[in-house]
Amino acid sequence: MSNEIELLQKQVSELQDLVKKQSLIISKTGERVLELQLDKQKHDVTDFDSKFSKSISKKSGSATQFDATDFATNEDLVELVKELQGELNFIEERSIRRLVNSLKKDDDDVIAPLPNADGDIPAISDGVFPKSLKEFKDIPDLKLVRLAKFYERLPPTLKEQEDFENFLEGKVEAFHINETTDEEISKELEKFSKDELDDAFNDVARYLGLSLRRGTEIW
Structure with missing residues (x-):
């Protein structure tokens, strides 16, 4: 001890x-x-x-x-x-x-949400950010992808790139990657392999400072 x-x-x-x-x-x-x-x-x-x-x-x-x-x-x-x-x-x-x-080592330990690149901190109340270590360990794929997008741990999709370019050109007043719907993420999930989802999980875990990892021989 x-x-x-x-x-x-x-x-x-x-x-x-x-x-x-x-x-x-x-x-x-x-x-x-x-x-x-x-x-x-x-x-x-x-x-x-x-x-x-x-x-x-x-x-x-x-x-x-x-x-x-x-x-x-x-x-x-x-x-x-x-x-x-x-x-x-x-x-x-x-x-x-x-x-x-x-x-944080125990399943019931509360995780501290981190600000993303824009300084935004996810609200635990919306159900996307896991409250505990166990919730993060068992996070569903849809929530994982949404969280990875929030922290920019995944490359943007073509639609997200187009939306961002429209924002830069002044065609739209605002651009928020978090406005992606569950339906859009579900369709995007069909293109992910298990290894890619594991990589996303590990990237988010590293960003948050957590020691949890999926797979073997992962730093």
Whole structure:
């Protein structure tokens, strides 16, 4: 028993170190991006001063028109920092929940839902996200595919690609991959082999930080 506790403590420590490293990398990246933005703005201001002084007509004393749309404003920099901080928050939230899920061993243990790439967290009340380790272990194929789509663990279908392209082109106001109906998923399931479903299960399990796997010799 003591060996298991020591092993769990070691795993927790390793995961905590990993979270710190990831947060540090993102933080450094954000700082570097901000530095590049500031350097560019300083260069643009210097370049503008040079061009502006040359543009003054010696005869009329009037200045030519200039386009300032390429200059980064303070609001742009503030927005950039907010976006980077938001990404950091999502990464930290996912890391914490993965850490919690990695310690789940018993069938009745509750699973923590993770945010997806858009920061959305699935509601357990809708019945798609499994409440416990056992529910995830026994998850029906339809719910598995829906969950895999939510976390983008499956490639998009042709219809989903078309819908997304229509959204980008402004032909539709919104695009949500989670709006796929059960009927559409059922038809899609007919094309999946058992191995492909097992791969989807394992990919979702890894994303959630769970130790459950289907098949043998699976990392």
